[in-house]
Amino acid sequence: MTITIRASTEDDWEILKTLRLAALADAPTAFGVTHASALAFTEQQWRDRAAGRGPAEYFYAFDGDEPAGMIAGVPEGEGTFGLIAMWVRPASRGSGAAGRLVETIRQRAVERGFARVELSVAPDNLPAARLYQRQGFVFVPRTEPLASHPHITVQYMEWVNPPA
Template identity: 40%
Template structure:
């Protein structure tokens, strides 16, 4: 496991579905609260990653393109594969929670042949698997998890970080906006639930 950050927190619809969407967002952060530790995990940490991923899919199914039922079918080899090649992060709140309270991940987006627009002019990193547990929201955890991906993308020389957020997940969208992301105008059905839509957001890393 590779420590990424150990710092104090910075101060910083669809009817019933819209009311329940809490995703990764949070209110202003109380700087007196314990610091967030974000660490990179690898294949040997697959059990810990699986536990957080399953919790995320169960608590916020509308926030992900895959489903809890799909994830429950994965064996050890699949979980290890998902932690190989690109960075995955878990967040801890020492002294507050005994187990990880959030997660995020990244991969390099490969455009389809002939695809234009966002993916022209440099590498695009996709921010994925973003989730913060309900009890940890409002403590700056989400901002630290986003920062870990942005930092990795910057160090690898990427031109931008892109993400998808479910339309109506206003707390998550506000978090991403605070972290420098803006809407791209992209819109499409959520793969795990086509009755919901998701929108694209991007943060450019080059002037």
């Protein structure tokens, strides 16, 4: 199994749509967007997202020719880059794809001059929290309701770029 990572392009809009809808169906309470709202996006909206014509930039993990997962990053101001939309297909979990995607976002943040990468995770989503901890993220004292499911409180984690 060889995992490769690459940035999204507009031509990848169907890959993005397929992975994002699969993620929202697989883990509906893990994201700030609902499956129903994403399902309503037009082809042009998917194309714009895939092309990075918006705040987020997307990256994909491939296992051979098959899309195995995705991740997105978005500038959040004050030296912070947000890790969002992280998901790996169940069949590719344990392959290293998740770690490679997280590392890609950390590298992208550093390339763009951001000192911190921040994400939110439901504290009971232990597999995700453990993955992020293995990647150097730590919990910080910040919580908020999940936009798509306000009854769920997410906890923030951050990774700080070590000084050179």
